[in-house]
Amino acid sequence: MLFKKTSAEECYQKGVECYNKSDYAKAVEWYKKGAEQGYAAAQCALGYCYDFGHGIEKDCVKAVEWYKKAAEQGYAKAQTNLGICYDNGDDVEQNSAKAVYLYRKAAEQGYDKAQYALGVCYDDGQGVEQDSAKAVYWHRKAAEQGQVDAQYSLGYSYYNGIGVEQDYGQAVIWFKKAAVQGDDLAQFCLGICYTTGQGVEKDYKIAVEWYSKAAEQGCAKAQYNLGNCYYNGNGVEQDYAKAVSWFRKAAEQGHAQAQYNLGSCYYNGYGIGKDIARAVAWFKKSAAQGHEDAKAVLKKLGY
Secondary structure, three states, rough: OOOOOOOOHHHHHHHHHHHHOHHHHHHHEEEEEEOOOOOHHHHHHHHHHHOOOOOOOOOOOHHHHHHHHHOOOHHHHHHHHHHHHHOOOOOOOOOHHHHHHHHHHHHHOHHHHHHHHHHHHHHHHOOOOOOOOHHHHHHHHHHHHOOHHHHHHHHHHHHHHHOOOOOHHHHHHHHHHHHHHOOOOHHHHHHHHHHHEEEEEOOOHHHHHHHHHHHHHHHHHHHHHHHHHHHOOOOOOOOHHHHHHHHHHHOOOOOOOHHHHHHHHHHHHOOOOOOOHHHHHHHHHHOOOOOHHHHHHHHHOOO
C-alpha cells in the first residue's frame, strides 16, 4: 500500500497545532519536516524554537540559519526575526543597517511588528538617519493594525509633539487603544491625561482606574501616582495606609520620589507606625538618586 507523503504545509500546520497545545518537542518534529521541504513558515517557526529553546535546546546560530532560509524567500516574519538578531547581535555580528534593511523588507509587506521596529530605528537613529516624522509614519501603519507598542508610541509622539504636531486628543485616542490591550505605560499615560485634563475632561476617578491597572502590572510610575491619589484623596477616599502600600511598591523598584514619600510617611507616622530609622533609610535611598528634598531632610536630621 502506498501512503501519501505529508506536504510541507500540512507539516507546518501540525506543528502549529502541537505548539498551541504546548507540546513543543512534537511541534519541532513537524516544523523540521516542513522546513526541510523548503516551506518558509516552517523554517521561521523552527528558527523561533531554536531561538527560545522551545522543544529543543536553545541554539541562536541555528535560529539564524533557519530565519535566513525563510527570509530569503521573502517571508516577512522571518525577515523581522532575523532583523532583531542583527539589531541585538544575537550570534551574528551586530549590524543596525542590516536590521533596518530586513525590517523595511517586511514592513513594506505590511507586517506590523516590522513596521513598529522600523519606526523605532527611525526614532533612535539606529541603522538609519534619525527622523521622527518617518518614525511616526511607520508607527501609524503598525498602530492602525492594532500593534500595541506602536499605538503607545504614536500616542507618545502626539502627546509630546515629536515628529507630528502636538495633539493631546489624538494622544488620548492612541493611548486608549493600547491601554485596553493591557499596555501598562499607555494605561499610566492615560491616567496622566485624566489627571491633568489634557485631551479629555479632567476626572480623577477615571485616572485612578487607569493608574490601578498599570500599577497592578508593576509600573512604578503608576504605583507612585496611585499612592499620591490615596494620600491626597483624589478620585478615591483618602487612605494613608493604601498610600504607603503603593509608595512602597514603587520605592522598592527604585522610584526616588516614592522613596522620599515613603520616608516621609515613616517620619510622620502617616499610614504606618512612626519609625525614624526606617524614614532615614528611605530618605538615604532617595538622596542617593539625587533627590534634593531627601538630601535637605537628611541634612536637617544631621546625616
